[in-house]
Amino acid sequence: MKLREQINRISGLRYVTDELCIHSAAGRRCLMEQEWLTDKVAIEELLSRVDTAISFRSEIRKQRGIEEIAHKLTQLHDIKGTIQTLSHRTVCTDIDLFEVKYLAILNEDIRDLIRFYELEGISSPLPDLSHIVSVLDPEEKKIPHFYIYDAYSIKLKELRAQLKIETDEEKKSIIRNAGLEEEDVVRKQLSQLLSPHATSLETALEMLGALDLLLAKVELFVQLQWSRPRSAQQTTTLVGLVHPQVLCILGEKGDTFQPVDISIPKEPTLITGANMAGKSVLLQAVALAQTLYQYGFYVPAAKAEICPVDNVMLSLGDAQDIREGLSSYGAEMMYLSAIAD
Structure with a gap:
């Protein structure tokens, strides 16, 4: 993929790639x-x-x-x-x-x-x-x-020399055409x-x-002070994880982003919290860090140990697809079905 x-x-x-x-x-x-x-x-x-x-x-x-x-x-x-x-x-x-x-x-x-x-x-x-x-x-x-140099063909060199001293226009035209034909020969030879x-x-x-x-x-990772992720065996651990795009948006408003520490074992992990507590952004940040790691990038965290996975599948927010005539619920069920398959 x-x-x-x-x-x-x-x-x-896309935000990360655009910043490169x-x-x-x-x-x-x-x-x-x-x-x-x-x-x-x-x-x-x-x-x-x-x-x-x-x-x-x-x-x-x-x-x-x-x-x-x-x-x-x-x-x-x-x-x-x-x-x-x-x-x-x-x-x-x-x-x-x-x-x-x-x-x-x-x-x-x-x-x-x-x-x-x-x-x-x-x-x-x-x-x-x-x-x-x-x-x-x-x-x-x-x-x-x-340039088709004279060094490529003695014949071409001679024709060009003749063209410089010839005064008769008809003869010059004949010499010029012969030179163009020889240039084509040289191009063919060079291509071969x-x-x-x-x-x-x-x-x-x-x-x-x-x-x-x-x-x-290198320029981006040094500028943003991202860290080098280490390959893990059983548990993915992210310390001081942020979502760089959200961090930038908040920074422009004078707000701050609260970095998060999280450990994700191979078993299913449940994240709970109040509305607007940041669960969705956290999941997006985890998915982004995992993806960056598996494309050979540093990650937006103070420390990271990550287990490679076969794929990252993220289902969040309004998945409504008007073109397919699906409601947000229907589109979400279709996507979850694809993940399950």
């Missing part, structure tokens, strides 16, 4: 396509990378490196469609080749920054795309544009040469998007 499928089901989840300062479309897609994790090892791996990135912030040099990487990631374009074109062995346009070159150069720049500032712990090793840079940047200028590297390009794109998301998480 991807995060995009949960975003309107879990109260406060993600720099790129690739990073935003990576966020929305995150899978629901039930394996403790996989969850701990994501959380450990956040821990590492936060620890680097205490070192001035490494913090500078993280800031440089974040700045680079503002230049990351989501070229998944272009990479698919390349993988299908379709002849690329100049724009396609530019996008591939741009991604490869950006990947290599960030690889260099990670090595230089010794930031290896924040990401799995990025793929080596230096060979792609060499192919698309034969003049080694690392300029972010693409780069096609086997489509997987590496896709890996680089996904990993850079994940890195963008990671750095956004």
Whole structure:
């Protein structure tokens, strides 16, 4: 189950994702396509990378490196469609080749920054795309544009030289057309040469998007002072739990949110209290914390130990569905029936 499928089901989840300062479309897609994790090892791996990135912030040099990487990631374009074109062995346009070159150069720049500032712990090793840079940047200028260089074809170089000195318009037209045909030949050759590297390009794109998301998480968790949840075996324990969206709304009104401590064993748990005592908000906060944990996020609590679960199902409030002709009671019964199934 991807995060995009949960975003309107879990109260406060969209608020949290909107607060993330993600720099790129690739990073935003990576966020929305995150899978629901039930394996403790996989969850701990994501959380450990956040821990590492936060620890680097205490070192001035490494913090500078993280800031440089974040700045680079503002230049990351989501070229998944272009990479698919390349993988299908379709002849690329100049724009396609530019996008591939741009991604490869950006990947290599960030690889260099990670090595230089010794930031290896924040990401799995990025793929080596230096060979792609060499192919698309034969003049080694690392300029972010693409051009069919003379270096790609001796014939093309000769035709361009002839075009510069020819004065007869009819002959110039013939030479120009011959040059365009040769450029098409070069595009086809470059596409064939780069096609086997489509997987590496896709890996680089996904990993850079994940890195963008990671750095956004770090900024948010440090700013809001959220805590790293620990994986539990039997009982989920949340200390100082708040609902971040409600906390923000109350803060804007000059009111405060009372943090809650709660322990939830595997057995059914009953919460009782007077009307307007905060039972619904508490349930929403618990559901949000559980969901955030299983997508590799810190949680809005002072301390958290959470047991992974297969799913979070929350039934609260007015579930009336006019489009289906159901009353609030009928809609609620339908939803509870789906949960029971």
